Amino acid sequence: MCDFYERIRLQMKVCIAEKPSVAREIAEVLGATKRMNGYIEGNGYQVTWTFGHLCTLKEPHEYTDDWKRWSLGALPMIPPRFGIKLISNPTYEQQFKVIESLMQNAEMVINCGDAGQFTVYGYHPLPKKPFAKVSSI
DSSP states (O other), rough: HHHHHHHHEEEEEEEESSSSHHHHHHHHTTOEEEEEEEEETTEEEEEOOOOSOOEEEEEGGGTTTSSSSSOOOGGOOOOOOOOOOOOOOHHHHHHHHHHHHHHHSSSSSEEOOOOTTTHHHSSSSSOOOOOOOOOOO
């Protein structure tokens, strides 16, 4: 019986909203009513959220020790490739783990963030899953 429920869980569509209040509204519309740790589940969906942004650009000193102290000689500080890091906050880190776990097991990932916003998956490699973007006009 456990295998049956695990297969059902693997067939969920994961919706990622920009904040908890938006996730609750989306979940209500989708008929997802079971509150879980960091997401709401039901009717074939798992609706989760970020807190605006979970990630930020790396600081200059995280690219090279030469950029620990600012000086005119070090300008411009342009790394070969800009890096992204998770914002250091226990709540954000826990929610990121929830989102990462849901994405790994998802049938499909649906970005329900603001138009133009790429939130967590813009910064984190998506598993090879179908991806959709929902936005208002």
